[in-house]
Amino acid sequence: MMEQTTRITKEEIPFEKLEKAGIKKDFVDRMESQELKDFLNGFRSAKLYTVNANINEEKYRIPAKIRLQQAEDGSVNVKVHPIQRLHIPDEYLGHKFTKEEKTALLEDKHLGKTIEMTNQKGEKDTYYLSLDAKTNELIPLRSKHIRVPEKIKGASLSEEQKQQLAAGKKIHLDGMTGKNGKKFSASLQVDAANRSINFSGFKQEKEKEREQKTEKKKGTKQKVG
Numbered sequence: 001m002m003e004q005t006t007r008i009t010k011e012e013i014p015f016e017k018l019e020k021a022g023i024k025k026d027f028v029d030r031m032e033s034q035e036l037k038d039f040l041n042g043f044r045s046a047k048l049y050t051v052n053a054n055i056n057e058e059k060y061r062i063p064a065k066i067r068l069q070q071a072e073d074g075s076v077n078v079k080v081h082p083i084q085r086l087h088i089p090d091e092y093l094g095h096k097f098t099k100e101e102k103t104a105l106l107e108d109k110h111l112g113k114t115i116e117m118t119n120q121k122g123e124k125d126t127y128y129l130s131l132d133a134k135t136n137e138l139i140p141l142r143s144k145h146i147r148v149p150e151k152i153k154g155a156s157l158s159e160e161q162k163q164q165l166a167a168g169k170k171i172h173l174d175g176m177t178g179k180n181g182k183k184f185s186a187s188l189q190v191d192a193a194n195r196s197i198n199f200s201g202f203k204q205e206k207e208k209e210r211e212q213k214t215e216k217k218k219g220t221k222q223k224v225g
Contacts, residue, residue: 006040017078022052084136093117113168114143128168130192141192
């Protein structure tokens with residue numbers, strides 16, 4: 001048997017509360033193992049679920065992420081996170097956003113750096129900050145929860161790349177190997193909303209080589225001109 005390493009056990013999931021919210025019991029069986037582990041640790045669900053909602057005394061079915069929250073008495077409640085209007089407030093957890101920071105969040109979904117913020121208990125810590133692409137919520141993540149590895153998809157990171165990635169910046173990494181065994185490159189950045197390293201701008205190595213050759217040809221033509 002696997003050792004239980006989650007805050008909440010599968011048996012403690014309040015299925016009756018979830019069914020009242022309009023979510024059938026078997027949704028747990030469709031979760032992948034890491035997805036379920038995160039859910040049992042109190043993180044927002046990776047997927048959107050259709051839940052019941054009362055808005056102005058009218059009943060609706062709306063898409064939302066769900067989260068389990070354990071109370072001090074040990075009981076487990078369900079928190080619903082519906083899709084919000086895309087908006088960055090002027091201040092969040094004690095941090096006042098600059099115009100540049102708001103732009104970074106709106107355009108990239110990630111702040112691109114770590115910042116000091118104060119949690120609801122009044123404790124200060126260093127955080128990454130991202131927008132949840134599915135619900136438009138701001139999601140903070142303590143920087144200590146992300147460990148930058150020596151290698152990603154078989155490609156080694158330089159010390160500078162590790163430092164930049166740990167600082168929340170976007171880096172470019174070549175020579176990674178995909179599931180199909182082919183080499184690729186991509187931009188990497190810490191994604192606080194998914195507590196992982198986000199990949200974007202994928203390029204197969206052959207595609208990259210073709211682009212470089214085209215650039216060289218352009219450069220040659222310009223020199224001749």
